[in-house]
Amino acid sequence: MEYLIHIAILVSIYSILGLSLNLVVGEAGLLSVTHAAFYGIGAYATALLLTESGMNFFLAMLIGMVITGAIALLIGAVLSRFDGDFYALGSLGFNVIVFSILLNWQSLTNGPLGIPGIARPSLFGFSFESNTSFLTLSLVLLALVWGICTLITRSSFGRVLHAIREDEQAIQVFGYTTTYYKLVIFVLSAMLAAVAGALFASYITFIDPSSFTVNESIFMLSIIILGGLASHRGAVLGAAFLIILPEALRFAGFPTDVAAQMRQVTYGAILILLMLYRPQGLLGEYRL
Amino acid sequence: MDIVSQIALNAVIAGAIYSLVTLGFNLIYGTARFFDLGYGALAATGGYAAFYFYTQLGLPLLLALALAILVASALGLLIEKTIYRPLRARKASGTILLVASLGVLTVIQAVIAIIFSSQFQTLSRDVAAEKVYTILGGAITQTQVLILVTALVIMLALALLLKYTLFGKAVRAVSDDDEVASIVGINTEKVMGAVFAIGSAIAGVAGVAAAFDTGIQPTMGLSLLLKGVIAAIIGGIGNVYGGIIGAFFLAIVENLGAWQFSGEWKDAVAFAVLILFLLFRPQGVWPK
Amino acid sequence: MTGKIWTWIAVAIVVIGGGWWLLSGSSAPKAEAGPIKVGFIGPLTGDAASYGIPFQNAVKMATDEINASGGINGRQLQIIYEDGKCGTAAASAAQKLISIDHVQIIIGGFCSGESLAAEPITTANKVILFSPGSSSPKLTGISKYFDRNYPSDSLPAIKIAQLMTQKGLKNVGVITETSDAAVALRQAFVDEFQKLGGNLIADESFTTGTTDFRSALTKIKSANPDAVYVIGQTPASDELIIKQMDDIGLKTQLFGGFELFGGEKMLQDIPNLLEGAIYMEPSLDETATTTKSFIDKYTAQYKTFGGLPTIYAATSYDAVYIIKDMIEQYGMNTDVIAQGLRQLKDWHGAEGTLTIDQNGDPQFQYAVRVIHNGKVENLK
Numbered sequence: 003m004e005y006l007i008h009i010a011i012l013v014s015i016y017s018i019l020g021l022s023l024n025l026v027v028g029e030a031g032l033l034s035v036t037h038a039a040f041y042g043i044g045a046y047a048t049a050l051l052l053t054e055s056g057m058n059f060f061l062a063m064l065i066g067m068v069i070t071g072a073i074a075l076l077i078g079a080v081l082s083r084f085d086g087d088f089y090a091l092g093s094l095g096f097n098v099i100v101f102s103i104l105l106n107w108q109s110l111t112n113g114p115l116g117i118p119g120i121a122r123p124s125l126f127g128f129s130f131e132s133n134t135s136f137l138t139l140s141l142v143l144l145a146l147v148w149g150i151c152t153l154i155t156r157s158s159f160g161r162v163l164h165a166i167r168e169d170e171q172a173i174q175v176f177g178y179t180t181t182y183y184k185l186v187i188f189v190l191s192a193m194l195a196a197v198a199g200a201l202f203a204s205y206i207t208f209i210d211p212s213s214f215t216v217n218e219s220i221f222m223l224s225i226i227i228l229g230g231l232a233s234h235r236g237a238v239l240g241a242a243f244l245i246i247l248p249e250a251l252r253f254a255g256f257p258t259d260v261a262a263q264m265r266q267v268t269y270g271a272i273l274i275l276l277m278l279y280r281p282q283g284l285l286g287e288y289r290l
Numbered sequence: 291m292d293i294v295s296q297i298a299l300n301a302v303i304a305g306a307i308y309s310l311v312t313l314g315f316n317l318i319y320g321t322a323r324f325f326d327l328g329y330g331a332l333a334a335t336g337g338y339a340a341f342y343f344y345t346q347l348g349l350p351l352l353l354a355l356a357l358a359i360l361v362a363s364a365l366g367l368l369i370e371k372t373i374y375r376p377l378r379a380r381k382a383s384g385t386i387l388l389v390a391s392l393g394v395l396t397v398i399q400a401v402i403a404i405i406f407s408s409q410f411q412t413l414s415r416d417v418a419a420e421k422v423y424t425i426l427g428g429a430i431t432q433t434q435v436l437i438l439v440t441a442l443v444i445m446l447a448l449a450l451l452l453k454y455t456l457f458g459k460a461v462r463a464v465s466d467d468d469e470v471a472s473i474v475g476i477n478t479e480k481v482m483g484a485v486f487a488i489g490s491a492i493a494g495v496a497g498v499a500a501a502f503d504t505g506i507q508p509t510m511g512l513s514l515l516l517k518g519v520i521a522a523i524i525g526g527i528g529n530v531y532g533g534i535i536g537a538f539f540l541a542i543v544e545n546l547g548a549w550q551f552s553g554e555w556k557d558a559v560a561f562a563v564l565i566l567f568l569l570f571r572p573q574g575v576w577p578k
Numbered sequence: 579m580t581g582k583i584w585t586w587i588a589v590a591i592v593v594i595g596g597g598w599w600l601l602s603g604s605s606a607p608k609a610e611a612g613p614i615k616v617g618f619i620g621p622l623t624g625d626a627a628s629y630g631i632p633f634q635n636a637v638k639m640a641t642d643e644i645n646a647s648g649g650i651n652g653r654q655l656q657i658i659y660e661d662g663k664c665g666t667a668a669a670s671a672a673q674k675l676i677s678i679d680h681v682q683i684i685i686g687g688f689c690s691g692e693s694l695a696a697e698p699i700t701t702a703n704k705v706i707l708f709s710p711g712s713s714s715p716k717l718t719g720i721s722k723y724f725d726r727n728y729p730s731d732s733l734p735a736i737k738i739a740q741l742m743t744q745k746g747l748k749n750v751g752v753i754t755e756t757s758d759a760a761v762a763l764r765q766a767f768v769d770e771f772q773k774l775g776g777n778l779i780a781d782e783s784f785t786t787g788t789t790d791f792r793s794a795l796t797k798i799k800s801a802n803p804d805a806v807y808v809i810g811q812t813p814a815s816d817e818l819i820i821k822q823m824d825d826i827g828l829k830t831q832l833f834g835g836f837e838l839f840g841g842e843k844m845l846q847d848i849p850n851l852l853e854g855a856i857y858m859e860p861s862l863d864e865t866a867t868t869t870k871s872f873i874d875k876y877t878a879q880y881k882t883f884g885g886l887p888t889i890y891a892a893t894s895y896d897a898v899y900i901i902k903d904m905i906e907q908y909g910m911n912t913d914v915i916a917q918g919l920r921q922l923k924d925w926h927g928a929e930g931t932l933t934i935d936q937n938g939d940p941q942f943q944y945a946v947r948v949i950h951n952g953k954v955e956n957l958k
Contacts, residue, residue, distance in 0.1 A: 407631065
């Protein structure tokens with residue numbers, strides 16, 4: 003049972019990441035490959051605040067969200083000037099830069115040594131030490147993030163995003179400054195990723211830069227591509243699938259020395275098959 | 291003066307390898323119009339095939355290299371036929387092709403790791419017998435000179451091919467506008483196949499060059515590819531000559547950066563340059 | 579529309595199938611007969627797989643030997659291998675091993691990051707975590723259930739600093755990989771070296787996976803150091819660094835951060851470049867009987883140590899035998915085993931003689947090695 007709870011917590015965290023990334027990729031149609039950077043900044047901000055000052059987790063998470071949002075503002079200001087493939091490439095570049103900072107600014111982040119000993123959250127004296135309570139917390143936060151995302155996508159703001167996705171130039175003709183909309187959604191998406199980062203840091207109680215690489219961003223992208231872009235349920239489904247799949251493959255009985263590599267083969271094959279036969283993902287409406 | 295010449299030579303050596311990567315990449319992007327991430331894996335395939343033929347089977351050097359390049363080319367062609375062509379037939383967007391190519395990269399890397407293990411392997415000739423030339427106080431080895439010469443030769447050959455042969459004209463026609471090209475009677479599918487075969491062969495050469503210079507690991511493809519992409523953008527995406535300039539420019543900036551700052555920021559510097567170019571000169575140094 | 583129905587059917591299959599699979603594992607009764615299950619967490623994929631695979635091989639070899647000679651108390655030993663990916667994935671691996679496989683002992687992690695990530699879970703479940711490779715100083719005394727037979731990094735770095743000072747090498751360059759063990763080693767070295775009056779005249783770092791060190795090395799060369807301390811965490815990094823040093827004509831006294839200089843691949847590929855290079859390693863007497871028979875058996879079965887020096891495989895091999903001895907002596911009560919491990923004294927194995935101190939760290943003698951004519955020798 004503990005293992006299932008552990009898996010469920012990971013799925014919740016990655017669902018939050020999927021939902022938030024979907025705001026930029028699914029709703030606004032911008033291929034962002036830098037989400038792991040904000041996941042990482044949120045995680046590190048929370049971790050440092052928790053370990054250095056013993057601050058309450060929820061306060062640390064909020065501050066982490068603000069910090070992440072501020073950095074996203076800077077990055078987004080540059081990225082919003084690109085579109086299409088260049089947006090993807092530029093965002094990847096920013097991910098590499100943020101990762102390098104997390105890795106090399108050792109006086110701040112402890113570099114590759116990571117930050118161990120991060121405390122579990124506590125609220126009014128109740129401590130989320132047990133995995134079951136942590137799962138409850140994750141699900142509550144997931145529901146909140148889902149609610150926020152639904153609010154955004156159903157609002158008129160969301161409709162402008164869809165219009166940008168379908169044909170950016172057309173909507174510019176109508177007088178909308180699309181860069182502003184792209185920037186706002188990028189910052190919001192980053193702040194929500196920081197929530198996932200805070201959860202992750204506090205759950206594993208140890209973080210190091212290796213969890214926040216470009217590969218991780220690509221993984222998040224795969225989650226929403228698989229689940230279906232612009233679909234909230236798709237993000238959760240994609241997260242569940244891509245987290246459970248490697249865990250399920252542990253049981254598949256591959257000879258141990260190739261088992262891990264076989265998982266990679268399966269993962270890549272899924273991407274190829276998806277693109278060939280169902281590019282809109284499992285539950286998606288919108289094709290890339 | 292010594293250190294400056296050495297840094298300059300280091301840049302030349304790195305630039306030579308990047309040029310090889312960019313040449314094939316630009317050729318493929320120019321005609322197929324998407325970022326083929328699988329290209330990186332083809333370079334790795336070339337390197338490993340050379341390792342297999344030369345070190346494991348003990349074939350004579352030139353034969354082993356020729357076979358290796360053939361293997362890379364054949365694999366690239368196979369992927370084009372089975373994955374990219376059907377996708378193109380369905381009018382798949384560039385992003386779908388990119389994600390599919392990501393799947394290709396993942397699968398090929400994992401398969402290489404299964405066959406050859408994840409260990410680092412070397413492909414050099416006897417180190418003691420390596421001749422070292424000194425130019426203006428900086429050192430360059432014979433292997434590195436050979437790599438440089440190879441890069442220049444291939445660049446020239448490709449340029450001549452594209453400019454003066456009927457095939458080259460067909461390639462340029464397809465890359466300008468493939469619908470018009472097919473109306474005019476050019477067999478776009480055949481041209482595309484040939485482009486992938488040639489591009490993949492060049493990837494194989496790049497892989498072999500990297501193998502001799504720094505050795506091989508299953509994960510070598512992605513970083514080579516990213517450098518190639520950055521160089522391509524700096525030089526003007528799709529422009530074969532521009533890519534060469536981009537490659538050396540990138541190498542110079544990287545090595546200058548390593549000289550003036552510390553080496554661990556090398557990746558961040560490369561991507562910062564990319565972002566600057568995307569911001570201020572997206573068409574590259576030498577637009578088509 | 580039909581696409582969506584198929585999708586939900588697929589979802590149902592995955593969820594139900596997956597859940598059934600997982601739950602069927604977790605309701606298995608704890609067997610008193612049948613095989614003894616021990617978990618394994620190591621980097622089987624990724625950059626650190628060059629460590630993980632020899633680790634796995636050594637463990638497999640030890641397990642096969644133990645089972646061939648009757649197992650532990652008559653029961654066969656079964657190792658369940660999980661990939662820790664040299665990082666936080668080890669937490670999932672530990673969770674799975676504990677909840678699904680019901681192991682009470684885990685051999686691993688190998689990377690320090692794996693041990694750090696898995697430890698909170700193993701400690702909370704009173705599961706023994708025994709690492710044959712994690713060297714981070716942060717693991718010292720981290721939990722009563724965590725022990726290791728591989729020493730913490732700070733000691734060899736301090737000794738190298740002292741050795742350099744003794745030899746009168748005052749101006750030294752360092753090149754470090756930005757990975758956990760390398761950075762820890764560098765810090766310990768720099769602190770001690772500067773305390774002893776040495777000058778760090780060149781200090782370069784590189785990210786894991788870098789293959790072009792030339793400009794960093796050019797900087798070191800231009801500072802004209804008396805010696806260069808090479809702290810790469812993978813054999814690939816070290817070998818490339820030394821080759822490229824030679825390419826650009828940087829000739830100097832070499833010191834190795836980890837024991838990688840003695841790895842067979844390095845000695846095979848670049849013996850002449852390593853002439854006179856000095857490094858420290860936990861002293862492994864390769865002529866001692868247990869050690870020699872281990873090396874012979876391993877090379878017979880797996881041909882090569884994968885470019886790593888024998889110590890890593892030796893500690894991995896020994897870890898299995900240590901666990902075997904603990905179980906035979908104390909049964910399966912992990913609290914008692916935890917105490918027993920801390921009292922381990924003069925235990926004899928492929929790594930030599932092992933004593934574990936009250937913090938769970940092994941006490942190691944260090945030998946200073948030097949490479950002559952492509953062979954590892956002791957420095958006089």
